[in-house]
Amino acid sequence: ASEGDRLLAIRLLGRGPASQTEDVSRLGEILRPQFSAPVQQAALDRLKQINNPQVGETLLTGWKNYGPSLRTEVLSALLSRLEWVRDLLGAIQSGRIAAAEVSPVHQQRLLRHSEEKIRKQAGKLFAARNPDRQKLIENYAVVNHLTGNAERGAALYRQNCLACHQLKGEGNSVGPDLGTVADKPVETLLVAILDPNQAFETKYINYTAVTKSGRELSGIIAAETPNSITLRNSGGADEVILRSDLKELTSSKLSLMPEGLETILKPQDMTDLIAYIRK
Template identity: 30%
Template sequence: MAAELLERAPDDEQRGALVAAFEQAFQGRSIGTLPDRLLHAIRATNKLSLALRLRLGEPAAIDTALQQVGSLKTPIDERIRLVTWLGESRVEGALPAMLEIVRSEQAPELLTATLVALQAFTDDRVSQAISTRYAFWPADVRATAARTLATRRQGAVTLLGLLDQQVATSREIPDDVVAMLQLHLPGNDRTRLENYWPDWQSQQTDDVAELQRVSAALATGDANPYNGHALFVANCAKCHQLFREGGQVGPNLTPYMRTDTPRLALQVVNPSKEIREGFETWTAITADGRIVSGFLTDQDPQRIVLRDVDGRDVSLLRSELESLERSNRSLMPQGLLRTLSEQEIRDLFSYLRISQPLNEN
């Protein structure tokens, strides 16, 4: 049907519109299993984007993408798109260009996208390049770097070495990364891991004490929602949206029952206690030893798509999966409020509970 529509389209403009709609519909999904007739009809148009040409495996498109991704003249946003496509396509020739970005790039957004794209590659040079530059990156880039290292066993050993050398600290490693390390590291390495997170598996007592602290803070004292907004942006907006502000990794908080303070406090203190439907964490292990955790955002008979804690969609072929299991742990890290004072807790919750956006102060 789709091939027939393309073949019957009267002009380039309509063919281009059909191809653009097709590309949008199959973003993050495999096109390798499409009927030959449809693939031929797509190739026959002259309206293919560079991304689609890459996915179709055109050598000229790969060469163009490699030239542009390594050029400082290419806008950052375009380099981010290119490095994402190259990672999804697993173009082996892209590895040197990506490693050069890791070694020399300063823009956090491009570094983060490149680190995520490198998760698709098994080459030991990936963990070597990351370990060399890790100490020079800001905290959010280090978190993504740790996640990339933890996707494979060799990288997990490298990350443990960075902890031993005090280049990395246990406090900066996200919970989902610790979970991946536990899957990868057996024996003596597991013992070393437990030295850094001795109580990671049993935090219930800490959660009870933290919930009591938060509840006591919310029971007394005044609060400033404007200060709370700043705290929301700093601590929550990367993953959650409220009044059209914030990311789309976790649930949108705007329609959520936010006036139920005890329940809201419990879910912030212990996010794994009650996980909303559709936001369960899934962990995939591939045949080549890669571990990916995230929300299951899309699937078809050939492929699944997991959205990781960075908000990036990772597409995996079912034929490459060794296992896919749902976890009872939330991607949202525990302990988010532990660094906040009682006044900051009151301010944050006062903002979370408001029914409409704040006026400019």
């Protein structure tokens, strides 16, 4: 069937009560990355109109397969009905969805929800911290009292950060340009470096794609078109994959930025690196 025929057929699904449960499942399948972006959007638009408790669970079931742009739309849909909001919070509570995968905008909506129970549950979920990482960050607070050497920091940047970040015209555009965070407090930089999964933009989530030919690729989704996705790996190289060639696309729930940099960067090294970033 042509894409036009598919779009017309999608608009008819879920209208009859007798077939609604089956149609919700069909629409959920259409959200898979093998389908073009317009077809995915049409299926989501139709699901949003169906007042059925099964819809929330259907949207959550495919979460790990959604690209960043579709995730934003799905989160907005889930927040549109109270029952689906409860499903979303349940998924975060159980670990099916990482709290950091929910954008700050959507977190704010949950924290300001009209229902007090929702506000309280969201407050607990989004305040949760990795205790080991938190202790590590506290141990690195000494950085505030050390003197940094920007020249040594430049060498550390080139060894450890340049593959994924740009700074002062050097590096790759995989993660954020470090020049944009140069004016942030030291505490904020320590969290970003030592506990990268505490909070990050959804566009920096690491995905793994498996093609029908058996290739396995990993990286952030740098671009999406109706018929393809572009994965950018940690070295900055882009790989375009046709949706029709995709066997599977899953998110790791984690930032592409790795944990464990404390094994390489001791407090004085961290001080030097931050001095270079802020120079």
